[in-house]
Amino acid sequence: MSNRTKLSDEQRLDWLRLIRSDNIGPRTFHDLVEHFGSVGAALTALPDLARRGGSAQPIRICSRAQAEAELKVAHAAGVEFLALGEPDYPARLKMIDDPPPVVAMRGKLEILLRPLVAIVGSRNASAAGMKFAERVARDLGDAGYVVVSGLARGIDAAAHRASLATGTVAVLAGGHDRIYPADHIGLLEKILIAGVAISEMPFTWEPRAHDFPRRNRIISGLSVGVIVVEAARRSGSLITARLAGEQGREVFAVPGSPLDPRNEGTNGLLKQGAIPVTEAADVIAVIEPILGRGPELPSVQEAAQEPLAPAATEPGVDERARLISLLGPTPVLIDDLVRLSRASPTIVRTVLLELEIAGRLTRHGAGLVSLL
Amino acid sequence: MSNRTKLSDEQRLDWLRLIRSDNIGPRTFHDLVEHFGSVGAALTALPDLARRGGSAQPIRICSRAQAEAELKVAHAAGVEFLALGEPDYPARLKMIDDPPPVVAMRGKLEILLRPLVAIVGSRNASAAGMKFAERVARDLGDAGYVVVSGLARGIDAAAHRASLATGTVAVLAGGHDRIYPADHIGLLEKILIAGVAISEMPFTWEPRAHDFPRRNRIISGLSVGVIVVEAARRSGSLITARLAGEQGREVFAVPGSPLDPRNEGTNGLLKQGAIPVTEAADVIAVIEPILGRGPELPSVQEAAQEPLAPAATEPGVDERARLISLLGPTPVLIDDLVRLSRASPTIVRTVLLELEIAGRLTRHGAGLVSLL
Numbered sequence: 001m002s003n004r005t006k007l008s009d010e011q012r013l014d015w016l017r018l019i020r021s022d023n024i025g026p027r028t029f030h031d032l033v034e035h036f037g038s039v040g041a042a043l044t045a046l047p048d049l050a051r052r053g054g055s056a057q058p059i060r061i062c063s064r065a066q067a068e069a070e071l072k073v074a075h076a077a078g079v080e081f082l083a084l085g086e087p088d089y090p091a092r093l094k095m096i097d098d099p100p101p102v103v104a105m106r107g108k109l110e111i112l113l114r115p116l117v118a119i120v121g122s123r124n125a126s127a128a129g130m131k132f133a134e135r136v137a138r139d140l141g142d143a144g145y146v147v148v149s150g151l152a153r154g155i156d157a158a159a160h161r162a163s164l165a166t167g168t169v170a171v172l173a174g175g176h177d178r179i180y181p182a183d184h185i186g187l188l189e190k191i192l193i194a195g196v197a198i199s200e201m202p203f204t205w206e207p208r209a210h211d212f213p214r215r216n217r218i219i220s221g222l223s224v225g226v227i228v229v230e231a232a233r234r235s236g237s238l239i240t241a242r243l244a245g246e247q248g249r250e251v252f253a254v255p256g257s258p259l260d261p262r263n264e265g266t267n268g269l270l271k272q273g274a275i276p277v278t279e280a281a282d283v284i285a286v287i288e289p290i291l292g293r294g295p296e297l298p299s300v301q302e303a304a305q306e307p308l309a310p311a312a313t314e315p316g317v318d319e320r321a322r323l324i325s326l327l328g329p330t331p332v333l334i335d336d337l338v339r340l341s342r343a344s345p346t347i348v349r350t351v352l353l354e355l356e357i358a359g360r361l362t363r364h365g366a367g368l369v370s371l372l
Numbered sequence: 373m374s375n376r377t378k379l380s381d382e383q384r385l386d387w388l389r390l391i392r393s394d395n396i397g398p399r400t401f402h403d404l405v406e407h408f409g410s411v412g413a414a415l416t417a418l419p420d421l422a423r424r425g426g427s428a429q430p431i432r433i434c435s436r437a438q439a440e441a442e443l444k445v446a447h448a449a450g451v452e453f454l455a456l457g458e459p460d461y462p463a464r465l466k467m468i469d470d471p472p473p474v475v476a477m478r479g480k481l482e483i484l485l486r487p488l489v490a491i492v493g494s495r496n497a498s499a500a501g502m503k504f505a506e507r508v509a510r511d512l513g514d515a516g517y518v519v520v521s522g523l524a525r526g527i528d529a530a531a532h533r534a535s536l537a538t539g540t541v542a543v544l545a546g547g548h549d550r551i552y553p554a555d556h557i558g559l560l561e562k563i564l565i566a567g568v569a570i571s572e573m574p575f576t577w578e579p580r581a582h583d584f585p586r587r588n589r590i591i592s593g594l595s596v597g598v599i600v601v602e603a604a605r606r607s608g609s610l611i612t613a614r615l616a617g618e619q620g621r622e623v624f625a626v627p628g629s630p631l632d633p634r635n636e637g638t639n640g641l642l643k644q645g646a647i648p649v650t651e652a653a654d655v656i657a658v659i660e661p662i663l664g665r666g667p668e669l670p671s672v673q674e675a676a677q678e679p680l681a682p683a684a685t686e687p688g689v690d691e692r693a694r695l696i697s698l699l700g701p702t703p704v705l706i707d708d709l710v711r712l713s714r715a716s717p718t719i720v721r722t723v724l725l726e727l728e729i730a731g732r733l734t735r736h737g738a739g740l741v742s743l744l
Contacts, residue, residue: 032586128631131630254630255628255630255638255639255642256627256629257628258626258651259504263627266627267627267650270627270642270648278639279630
């Protein structure tokens with residue numbers, strides 16, 4: 001898991017098995033690796049952890065054969081797998097709170113070394129919105145930037161199409177074998193000639209509604225900034241903008257007439273302080289100085305170099321029971337749990353990890369958790 | 373000239389004579405009154421001042437008869453004259469750097485006590501822009517605000533029309549007897565039923581191009597804030613926005629598609645930090661707290677209470693010659709004049725005043741002057 005070493009095939013198989021197992025999301029993955037010191041050790045500990053967390057039945061752990069099968073069929077389709085910390089893993093994506101432990105990528109991966117800017121917006125965009133997205137995507141492409149988007153209809157597709165020649169990245173909500181919408185398969189083939197498709201989901205994963213917001217964190221995570229072209233209230237593009245803000249990325253919004261509800265979200269972003277964009281130069285002026293500084297090194301992998309002594313972090317039966325009794329359907333702060341339980345933060349984290357793997361814990365963000 | 377006293381008819385006549393005389397703008401008016409201690413004294417000193425400033429021929433001083441004639445014909449048309457410092461002079465207009473010494477007003481003057489907000493924009497506005505201006509004007513009117521604008525075609529007219537019932541103020545670039553554009557005379561009559569028309573120009577003054585930017589400082593000066601609805605690059609509305617900023621008033625801009633050049637100015641304002649507006653509530657949220665504080669008291673009238681001792685400010689022949697020799701067609705800083713001439717700031721101000729009244733000085737703002 002060192003910062004600049006490629007994994008062995010065996011290690012990569014373990015990474016894939018762990019992230020493909022039940023109740024393991026990116027955050028739990030990192031917590032487990034931090035706790036047990038390696039992916040292999042986490043895999044071994046998983047059944048016991050789930051049992052202690054109170055899982056009614058054994059959780060499904062991705063088998064070696066299943067992981068091998070996914071790698072094989074994906075490789076045949078030209079998909080490469082990269083684990084967090086490997087040299088070619090996208091530089092800025094490493095820096096987010098919950099980076100995908102493994103990303104599956106197809107296409108000209110070398111373009112990921114160039115600066116990436118996301119362009120997102122409404123599926124039912126106006127003609128003016130599409131035209132503007134095309135113009136900005138083309139101008140950014142000509143200026144050496146790679147355009148990231150979500151392969152959706154409307155603004156996303158317009159942004160991809162205008163940057164086919166200069167390089168564009170499609171971030172998928174499902175697996176590489178389940179392109180959504182299906183009638184964008186042709187567009188994706190064109191994207192791959194000079195660009196990239198990325199997914200963190202299993203090769204044959206059919207995307208569901210809640211996979212899209214999850215995917216959006218990768219769109220913003222890859223990028224130095226996110227340009228929102230048209231966005232209605234409560235739209236997915238606003239989620240991407242919010243995530244971009246949380247990830248410390250620049251948020252740009254294109255002004256639009258207040259009489260068109262498709263501009264409600266973008267104008268709202270402007271009111272919240274997003275940078276107004278009327279041409280690519282507005283974006284470049286903000287991003288260029290940031291590129292000079294380069295992405296910061298991630299810290300998560302560093303921390304994982306030294307496995308913690310398991311003895312010090314093993315909760316006693318009483319401690320576990322006390323913590324579970326403090327939890328309920330109402331979200332509480334982890335800090336409050338530590339204070340009220342008088343257990344050490346490490347113990348509290350361990351019990352929460354057990355509960356999570358058992359499928360009994362919900363994390364609400366901002367340090368809030370609840371018991372299912 | 374006290375802050376809360378009405379002028380006598382005789383005094384008001386003097387005020388009008390001074391501001392209607394050649395080479396006297398609002399700034400020179402105030403400088404003269406400050407220098408000589410009263411409007412009457414300034415009037416008396418004018419011919420001598422112009423001669424010392426090197427005027428080739430005697431400057432035209434508005435005669436008592438001319439001022440009386442203007443007052444008479446304007447009164448007959450329902451126009452009232454208010455001098456700066458009189459109780460009914462508009463409260464916020466007093467606070468600007470160069471308030472009109474005398475304003476001529478027609479209509480329901482009591483609405484000027486309510487909070488005023490300006491709405492300005494393109495003459496060749498889009499249908500969407502006009503509709504938005506109407507919506508915001510109506511909603512602000514319903515919320516108790518008085519809408520100020522410039523009686524122009526397009527956005528101005530839309531804003532006036534939508535606030536006829538709740539009260540609206542038209543600021544004229546010419547005199548009350550020279551309405552521009554002439555086909556808005558009917559609109560003005562409707563405005564006057566519940567609203568006001570204001571002009572600082574002589575009753576029969578035909579507006580020329582450079583009277584419009586001058587008029588714009590009154591639009592912003594009357595108002596707590598200025599909303600720019602649509603504005604092309606280099607448009608008059610942007611001048612109003614700039615003046616509003618200089619006067620410390622809030623500047624609001626309505627976002628619009630970057631593909632329409634009529635939004636270039638407004639989107640540019642957003643990039644410079646103007647507050648985005650998509651509904652009246654955005655304006656009210658900013659303005660309401662400001663109203664709670666109330667306008668600050670002006671200081672100019674206070675200072676004028678105590679006439680300076682003329683002896684101390686009378687430049688010698690040598691000093692005047694030295695100062696004039698330091699001036700030329702290239703603008704120089706008044707501060708540099710003081711330093712280079714080693715004359716006192718008061719002496720320098722006096723000589724500049726003489727030159728100005730003689731029609732030989734141009735002020736460029738930011739303390740820069742040049743000799744014609």
